[in-house]
Amino acid sequence: MNTLLASPSTPTTAPVPTQRTGPAIEVVGRLGDRYDEILTPDALAFLADLHQRFAGARHDRLAERMRRRFEIGNGRDPRFRDDTAAIREDRSWRVAGAGPGLEDRRVEITGPTDPKMTINALNSGANVWLADQEDATSPTWANVIGGQLSLRDAVRSELTFTNEAGTVYRVTATETPTIVMRPRGWHLVEKHLRFVDRSGAAMAASGSLVDYGLYVFHNARPLIDAGRGPYFYLPKLESSEEAQLWDDVFTFTEERLGLDHGTIRATVLIETLPAAFEMDEILYALRDHCAGLNAGRWDYIFSIIKNYRGRGARFVLPDRSEVTMTVPFMRAYTELLVQTCHRRGAHAIGGMSAFIPNRRDPEATARAIEKVSADKRREAGDGFDGTWVAHPDLIETARAEFDAVLGDRPNQLDRLREDVSVTPSQLLDVRIGRAVTxxxxxxxxxxxxxxxxxxxxxxxxxxxxxxxxxxxxxxxxxxxxxxxxxxxxxxxxxxxxxxxxxxxxxxxxxxxxxxxxxxxxxxxxxxxxxxxxxxxxxxxxxxxxxxxxxxxxx
CATH class of the missing domain: 1.20.1220.12 (Malate synthase, domain III)
Known part of the structure; x- marks a missing residue:
C-alpha cells in the first residue's frame, strides 16, 4: 500500500502527513507518471471532506434503491408520488438553466477521456463534449487517473498526444466544445482509494465522489476563468432524494472552494424507470444547479428489463433491435421528459443512436447516416433542444436536423408540449408485438x-x-x-x-x-x-x- 494520504484541510504547502488525525483518503493503487499532479494532498483532503459528509447518505440512498426494486419485483408498480404532488402542480418554480457555454447544446459528442479521444472530441466541432468517466470508460486505475490528467490538460490548453508511430495530436480548433463531465454512478466504488473515518474504519471510496471531486477541485476555477464552468452529467439516478444528495454535494463544494452558489450546473440522465416517475422532483431538488435532463435511452431499456425481469411474459421485450424509440413506453418517456423540462426552463437533450459510420465502407456509412438523420429529425420535431452523437462524422448530420427546427434559436424552451399527457400505464406499456429470434x-x-x-x-x-x-x-x-x-x-x-x-x-x-x-x-x-x-x-x-x-x- 502507498502511504500517500490526506486528512481534511491539509494545507498545500504542508508535507504529506504520516499519521492520521481524522478522516482520510488513502491511496492504495500503484502510482504512475504524473499521478501526483492529480492526487495532491489538497485534492485528497477535499475527497476526505466529501466522504466524511456524504458517504453515509450515499449508502442510505443505495439501500432505498434495493427496497424499491424489491417492491417492483413483488408487484408494486412505480407511480407518481403522492407526497410530492405539490411540487408537480406548482407551475411557478424554474431551474437555474444553462450556465455560460451551455446556452446552445444542439449537438453533443460523447466519449471516453483518454488523451486521443479527448483531442478528437475537442476538435470535433460539437457544441458540447460529454467527457465520460462512466459507461464509455473501463474504470481501470490507469483510466481513472489518466482521464483526470487529460481533462486537467485540456482545460488548461496543454493537452497533446503522441502515438506509437510518433504522430503528435493537438487541439487545433479555435472554438472547442463546452466540457460536461460524467462521473460514475452512486453504486460504483473506487477500490484504489480508501476512505478511513474517525474511528479508523476503512471502506472503498465512492466512484462518484472520486471522479467528481478530483475534476471539480482541479478545474473549477480555470473553467470559470475561461468563461465556462464546472458542469456535470449525473448518471443512474433513481429518485429525487438521490438528486438532493448531489445538490448537497454541489452546495458544499461551492462553499469549500469559494465559488458562488449555483456556479456548478448539472444535467441529469433520466435512464432508470423510477426516475421517469420523478422528473419534476429531480429538477426541483437540483433547481439551483440544474441545466436540464437527458433521455438516456439504453440504460432506460435496461432498467425496464431489470425491474420487471421476474414479472411474467407480459414484460418480456423482443430482440433488442426491435426496441426502438417509437415503441409505446419509449415514446411516452421521451414526450414526458420534453414537457417536464420546458415547463421548468430546463434543456431536454436527446439520446444517442448507436449507429456509427465506417470510413472504409461507404454503403454502411450511408445506412448509418440515414438512420441517425431520422432519429435526430424525430427528436428535434418532438421538442428536444439538442442530442448526442458518438462519432465526429455524425455531427453535421445531427446538426442539420436541429438547425432545420431551431434556426438561429439556441433552443426551443418555448415549446411547452401542452398536448402531452402521460399516464403511469403508458410509461409501463411494453407491448411491442414482435418475437424473440x-x-x-x-x-x-x-x-x-x-x-x-x-x-x-x-x-x-x-x-x-x-x-x-x-x-x-x-x-x-x-x-x-x-x-x-x-x-x-x-x-x-x-x-x-x-x-x-x-x-x-x-x-x-x-x-x-x-x-x-x-x-x-x-x-x-x-x-x-x-x-x-x-x-x-x-x-x-x-x-x-x-x-x-x-x-x-x-
Missing part, C-alpha cells in the same frame, strides 16, 4: 462477450457490427438473455431459450472469434455466464467485473 439471441451473446473483452482490456466504448457499444448496451444484451431463460421464452422457430442453448452459442462464438495473445474472450465468457446464466441477477454487470478483474493488487 435466434438472430436476436445470438447477437446478444456475441455483443455482450465481445464488448466485455474490450472492457476488460481497458476500452469502455467499442464499435461492434456497425454499432457503438458501451456498458449500457451490454447490460441490455445480458439482461435480455437472463430474462428470456427465466421466463421460459422460445425463439420464433419454437426452440426454448435455455442455459444449455446459450452455453452452446458461447462455445460456437469462442470457436469463431480470431484469437490473440492479449485477448480476454475467455474471461469475458466466464463473466457473461455469471451475469446472464446464473439464478442470481447482478444489479450491474460492472460491479462483479470491476472487483474481479480491474482492481490492482495492493
Amino acid at each position: 435466434d438472430v436476436g439471441l445470438r447477437d446478444n451473446v456475441s455483443i455482450a462477450v465481445r464488448y466485455l473483452d474490450s472492457w476488460l482490456r481497458g476500452l469502455g466504448a467499442a464499435a461492434i457490427d456497425g454499432l457503438m457499444e458501451d456498458a449500457a448496451t451490454a447490460e441490455i444484451s445480458r439482461s435480455q438473455v437472463w430474462q428470456w431463460i427465466h421466463q421460459d421464452v422460445a425463439t420464433d422457430d419454437g426452440r426454448p431459450i435455455t442455459r444449455e442453448r446459450v452455453e452452446g452459442l458461447l462455445d460456437e462464438l469462442l470457436a469463431s472469434l480470431p484469437r490473440t495473445a492479449d485477448d480476454r474472450f475467455d474471461d469475458a465468457a466466464e463473466l457473461f455466464r455469471e451475469v446472464a446464466l446464473r439464478d442470481e441477477f447482478p444489479t450491474f454487470l460492472t460491479v462483479p467485473a470491476y472487483t474481479r478483474y480491474l482492481v490492482d493488487p495492493a
Whole structure:
C-alpha cells in the first residue's frame, strides 16, 4: 500500500502527513507518471471532506434503491408520488438553466477521456463534449487517473498526444466544445482509494465522489476563468432524494472552494424507470444547479428489463433491435421528459443512436447516416433542444436536423408540449408485438462477450457490427438473455431459450472469434455466464467485473 494520504484541510504547502488525525483518503493503487499532479494532498483532503459528509447518505440512498426494486419485483408498480404532488402542480418554480457555454447544446459528442479521444472530441466541432468517466470508460486505475490528467490538460490548453508511430495530436480548433463531465454512478466504488473515518474504519471510496471531486477541485476555477464552468452529467439516478444528495454535494463544494452558489450546473440522465416517475422532483431538488435532463435511452431499456425481469411474459421485450424509440413506453418517456423540462426552463437533450459510420465502407456509412438523420429529425420535431452523437462524422448530420427546427434559436424552451399527457400505464406499456429470434439471441451473446473483452482490456466504448457499444448496451444484451431463460421464452422457430442453448452459442462464438495473445474472450465468457446464466441477477454487470478483474493488487 502507498502511504500517500490526506486528512481534511491539509494545507498545500504542508508535507504529506504520516499519521492520521481524522478522516482520510488513502491511496492504495500503484502510482504512475504524473499521478501526483492529480492526487495532491489538497485534492485528497477535499475527497476526505466529501466522504466524511456524504458517504453515509450515499449508502442510505443505495439501500432505498434495493427496497424499491424489491417492491417492483413483488408487484408494486412505480407511480407518481403522492407526497410530492405539490411540487408537480406548482407551475411557478424554474431551474437555474444553462450556465455560460451551455446556452446552445444542439449537438453533443460523447466519449471516453483518454488523451486521443479527448483531442478528437475537442476538435470535433460539437457544441458540447460529454467527457465520460462512466459507461464509455473501463474504470481501470490507469483510466481513472489518466482521464483526470487529460481533462486537467485540456482545460488548461496543454493537452497533446503522441502515438506509437510518433504522430503528435493537438487541439487545433479555435472554438472547442463546452466540457460536461460524467462521473460514475452512486453504486460504483473506487477500490484504489480508501476512505478511513474517525474511528479508523476503512471502506472503498465512492466512484462518484472520486471522479467528481478530483475534476471539480482541479478545474473549477480555470473553467470559470475561461468563461465556462464546472458542469456535470449525473448518471443512474433513481429518485429525487438521490438528486438532493448531489445538490448537497454541489452546495458544499461551492462553499469549500469559494465559488458562488449555483456556479456548478448539472444535467441529469433520466435512464432508470423510477426516475421517469420523478422528473419534476429531480429538477426541483437540483433547481439551483440544474441545466436540464437527458433521455438516456439504453440504460432506460435496461432498467425496464431489470425491474420487471421476474414479472411474467407480459414484460418480456423482443430482440433488442426491435426496441426502438417509437415503441409505446419509449415514446411516452421521451414526450414526458420534453414537457417536464420546458415547463421548468430546463434543456431536454436527446439520446444517442448507436449507429456509427465506417470510413472504409461507404454503403454502411450511408445506412448509418440515414438512420441517425431520422432519429435526430424525430427528436428535434418532438421538442428536444439538442442530442448526442458518438462519432465526429455524425455531427453535421445531427446538426442539420436541429438547425432545420431551431434556426438561429439556441433552443426551443418555448415549446411547452401542452398536448402531452402521460399516464403511469403508458410509461409501463411494453407491448411491442414482435418475437424473440435466434438472430436476436445470438447477437446478444456475441455483443455482450465481445464488448466485455474490450472492457476488460481497458476500452469502455467499442464499435461492434456497425454499432457503438458501451456498458449500457451490454447490460441490455445480458439482461435480455437472463430474462428470456427465466421466463421460459422460445425463439420464433419454437426452440426454448435455455442455459444449455446459450452455453452452446458461447462455445460456437469462442470457436469463431480470431484469437490473440492479449485477448480476454475467455474471461469475458466466464463473466457473461455469471451475469446472464446464473439464478442470481447482478444489479450491474460492472460491479462483479470491476472487483474481479480491474482492481490492482495492493
